[in-house]
Amino acid sequence: MEQLQAQLGYVFTDVTGLKLALTHRSAAGLHxxxxxxxxxxxxxxxVTHRLYHQFPGVDEGRLSRFRAQLVRKESLASKARELGLGRHLILGPGxxxxxxWERDSILADSLEAILGAIYLEAGLQTVTELITDWFEDQFNRLDARRVIKDSKTALQEFLQAEGMPLPTYALLQTxxxxxxxxxxxxxTCQLLATPAVAEGDSIKQAEQKAAETCLA
Structure with missing residues (x-):
């Protein structure tokens, strides 16, 4: 545990919280x-607080896309691998x-659990400093002048990061x-109470506009 805590940049006063954060539900007992x-x-x-202050002139739709890029499962799993989290996970035999220990979803979930444990033990200020340190390079690579993804891709990634169902598109009329x-x-997506409607010179263009409406 000492090696992992050194990698995390935080030493637990009570390692019980860390052990629980590393315990997958496939293992017996508490998870x-x-x-x-x-x-x-x-x-x-x-992440939202940091983006809000880092990009004061950027609208909420773009901020949402930046946030989705940073907190999506693949990004968190990559950080977990960088920290060497996999070999410390407590898993059931299956x-x-x-x-x-190599699965993106398990690595990402365990990293979030560790953040939860640190928050409970040390509070918001400490966990904020830790997250900022872990993701500083990613924050600095964000460029408000560029749209990183097309709207359909950005919407899909945002919904996946939020654990929501993927959007569905339907041709209304020609x-x-x-x-x-x-x-x-x-x-149609869970971000809006009613489906977003958009039109374009092609179905693809109309779908992009509808996705952009969902993200706005």
Whole structure:
């Protein structure tokens, strides 16, 4: 545990919290899902606060896309591997045999659980400093002048990061003839109470606009 704590940049006063954060539900007894729930919320708060102040002139849609990029499972799993988290995970026999210590979802969830445990023991200021240190390079690579992803991809990644179902698109109507056709589509997702509606010169363009509406 000492090696892992050195990698994390935080030494627990009581390692019970760290051990619980590393315990997957496949292992017998208490597991880390409650800590993961807490850590996910803490991570979102800290990242959102940092982005809000780092990009004062950027609208909420772009900030949401930046946040989704930073907190998506793949990004968290990459950080967990960098910290050497996998070899410290406490897994049930089935997960160990199937290579669960390398699975993105388990690594990302365990990292969030560790953040939850640190928050409970040391408070928001300490966990904020830790998250800022872990992700400083990623924060600095964000560029407000560029749209990193097209709107459909950005929406999909954002929903995945939030644990929501993927969006669905449907062609509502087609108007005009030949090269003057216009297409109206809907995009249904949990971000909006009613489907977003948009039109364009092609179905693809209309879908991009509808996805952008969902992110706005």
């Amino acid at each position: 880390n899902e409650r800590l993961e729930f807490l850590g996910d919320a803490v991570l979102e708060l800290v 997960e160990r045999q199937s290579g669960g 108007t005009g003839l030949g090269h003057q056709q216009r297409f109206t589509v809907t995009c």
